[in-house]
Amino acid sequence: MRVHEDMVLKARVRLLSHNERILHGEEGLWVYRTLFTVSPAAHAYKLAFVLREAAEGPRVARLPEARRALLEEARAACAHIPSQAPAHQVRMWEYPMAELRRVEQQIGGARQ
Numbered sequence: 001m002r003v004h005e006d007m008v009l010k011a012r013v014r015l016l017s018h019n020e021r022i023l024h025g026e027e028g029l030w031v032y033r034t035l036f037t038v039s040p041a042a043h044a045y046k047l048a049f050v051l052r053e054a055a056e057g058p059r060v061a062r063l064p065e066a067r068r069a070l071l072e073e074a075r076a077a078c079a080h081i082p083s084q085a086p087a088h089q090v091r092m093w094e095y096p097m098a099e100l101r102r103v104e105q106q107i108g109g110a111r112q
Contacts, residue, residue, distance in 0.1 A: 003037045011035050022046055029054060036077065044080035045089040051077065052095060064107045071100045 011034040015023060023031050023046075032047035051074035060066040078093035 003034055007034055008038055022049060024050060024053060036080075040077075040080040041082050044077045045085065045092055048074040048077040048081070048092050052092075052099075055099065064103050068100060068103045068107070071103065075100065 011031045014027070015031050015035065022028065028046075028050040032043050032050055035043045036047045051070050054060065055067045055070040055074065060070065075093060075097060081089050081092060083090065
């Protein structure tokens, strides 16, 4: 996916003006999704982190398909975390996979 350079610049400025370790919520999703398209290895962990937060949030609590989509996106982002990254980043994929299995069981049970 190609992202317009102005959007990338806006995302970088927002991230640089943020004073905490991770930008959370909808804004974090937008910033990390945008920056992930131009530098996957640098932003994979934080994108996966905010996607996981979104999947646990109240907006998708009763929407298992939406939760699954967010967790699938987190799993895909985790594939771009460099192997030399800190252990907590490299192991980030374990949560989305376990949670995906649980959501799929929940969806399967609801369809029966």
